[in-house]
Amino acid sequence: MRQFLLKGAMATLLAAALATGAAAQTKTEIELFFPVPVDGKLARDMTTMIKEFNEKHPDIVATPVYTGSYDETLIKTRAAIKAGKPPAAVIMSANFLTDLVIEGEIAAFDDLIQASGKTNDQFMAQFFPALHANAIVDRKVYGVPFHNSTPLLYYNVDHFREAGLDPDNPPKNWQELIAAAKKLTKREGDRVTRWGIMAPSNYDYGGWILQALVMSNGGRWFNEEYGGEVYYDTPSMLGAMTFWSDLVHKHKVHPAGEQKGPGVSTSFLSGQSAMMLLSTGSLTHIRDNAKFPYKVAFVPMNVRNAVPIGGASLVQPKGLDEAKRKAGWTLITWMTAPEKSGWWSRATGYFAPNKGAYELAEMKEFLAKNPDARIAIEQLAYAKPWFATYKTVAVRKAIEDELQAVLSGKKQPKEAVAAAQKAADEILRPYVEQTALKLPATN
Amino acid sequence: MAEIALAEPAVQSKRVAALRLDRRHLLGLVLLGPSLVFLAAFTYWPVVQVLWQSVHAESRAGNVYVGLSNFAAIFGDAAFRRALSNNAIYAVGTVVPSLVLALGFALSLARSNALNVVLRSILFLPVLVPLVAAASIFLFIFLPGVGLLDYYLARLGIQGANWLGDPDIALYSIMALTVWKNAGYYMLFFLAGLQAIPPESYEAATLDGASPWQRLRYVTLPYLRPTIAFVLVIALLNVVTQVDHIFVLTKGGPSDSTNLLLFYIYQQAVEHYDAGKAAAATVVSLSFLLALSAFSLRRMDAGADMEGGRA
Structure with missing residues (x-):
């Protein structure tokens, strides 16, 4: 276990060092904690995605930090919060949100959603209804569905x-x-x-x-x-x-x-x-x-x-300064928009939580070629929290x-x-x- | 050892006044300073914190003093008692075989020749693999049906077992991995110990007509006593401090059948989010460790004295 913690600490240090080296003074540096819960080459795909984000958002430098399994990601997020250095976004197993809210460790997105001119209902309407219950606690939005499964x-x-x-x-x-x-x-x-x-x-x-x-x-x-x-x-x-x-x-x-x-x-x-x-x-x-x-x-x-x-939502811990919070939100909305949502779905096999992803031409073509992926989406109609x-x-x-x-x-x-x-x-x-x-x- | 550590500060404080102006001692203190600071910050302060946490409970209102209720809670917890008994089985089942194997390896490879050097290196190889990596390899060896072990068993027409998924077998699979991993390391100590035995003792024994078994029993083993005691301490410490393989292979399951003390502490701290119980379990396992080390080191001293007297 000590080795696991050590590795985590080293990865964080390295990531921090890289981020400081690369960033100009005006840029907002943020971290994204991400787990790799299933088989495959997800870590590489994540790096590709964040690289593209950084190229498209010159004022933000996001660093992906690999944090192990879902359970380990929860541990490392809590450790980072306790150490006073919360990451700006975490891909968190969707069933941990209730507990994180009860313990007062993650912040609701309501003010950020309102600032973008939407109500909570309007914002959540872009995601499949089966996913809402695990993202909303007491009518507040705490998670944005990122990749989901059944x-x-x-x-x-x-x-x-x-x-x-x-x-x-x-x-x-x-x-x-x-x-x-x-x-x-x-x-x-x-x-x-x-x-x-x-x-x-x-x-x-x-x-x-x-x-x-x-x-x-x-x-x-x-x-x-x-x-x-x-x-x-x-x-x-x-x-x-x-x-x-x-x-x-x-x-x-x-x-x-x-x-x-x-x-x-x-x-x-x-x-x-x-x-x-x-x-x-x-x-x-x-x-x-x-x-x-x-x-x-x-x-x-x-x-x-x-x-x-099953699957995970993007969450944001409490205790971030305003600039990091906004930069984290920019990252979260970018990652969960139809285009990226669909790309990640095709790369991993998870279905895309954003319904808009299935309206895109690439996705229609992909589903025509892979009927097995279509069955997964059809079953979603019967999915529950x-x-x-x-x-x-x-x-x-x-x-x-x-x-x-x-x-x-x-x-x-x-x-x-x-x-x-x-x-x-x-x-x-x-x-x-x-x-x-x-x-x-x-x- | 614990007594000495406790006694020292008191003795020092009495002398501090007298030594205050002594430059040589001042220099000594300055040189020791950095290590003392680190030792205090990373060893003694955490120990104090753990002791403090073990009698407190975290709640939304803040930390409350709860006396010994954390200890009562863990001893009332079936999972903790299971971890204790698992740890006892694990201790006996890994320490004894790995020590016997290590001694056997060392005895048969004591003579330095080209072949033995190669064989020693092969036996030492598992030590070079980090425990996490070794566990990941064994994950594939133990895989039911398709793993290396079952593959060869199937060739012999034997149905393999669910090595890590059967609560009756899982702990023994973990123990096999541990013995494989540690025997080579302990062999190294025994090899060094064997070098220190004067050849004359064997000559004398042979002249007296001692059989090989008698030479082992009455010459080799008595000379190796301090080494055995030392290796025993190291092995017992490993039993309590190494859980990387549990983490990779079973996470304490199935049904807590491979849960060990340190993994239980981890579960309390991060799964139950209960710092008080985790700290209490830490205090219990630390006291075990201290008692074991003190006992073994005293026996080792006694053993060394006896050897000295005999020589």
């Missing part, structure tokens, strides 16, 4: 044909999913040589995929309006957890134990699993590396079609630990969801006591 079902077309399944008719509900996965699983004696389906269950990814199953099962996971409640010990969660557990222990079409995101995509790419649930953010990586025809489909449902959004609570990471881990225990055969789903609820309530308690349970004193 979970998708990826499947190997060759394997489908070989198993006598129709690749144009992928499983639409849980029953069809189990039936297909059974046909697709291959065994040599006791040894499985190909899994029917795989889904990641490591910290962070596991909670998100589980949320997709819960939502497809009619559930909500959390209270979208209030950061102090999660619905873990509920029928929709129990059903989702049992379904995943059954894939492993009952139908034996999914490997046991915790699976990591990169392990799942590698397994799919090497033909050792026929289907997988993974982020749309991995589309470009899979497209570039799959040596076989593949297709994507909606996440199969049990009660209704619904998936959580990503879980975001007080201490999101810890609350998420409370159920991920239980999920991993269930997938490893250590616990039954029923006791797991009850234990997760208890642990989450304990973490949420300080916030709940200061808000929903802070009642007027009698007499």
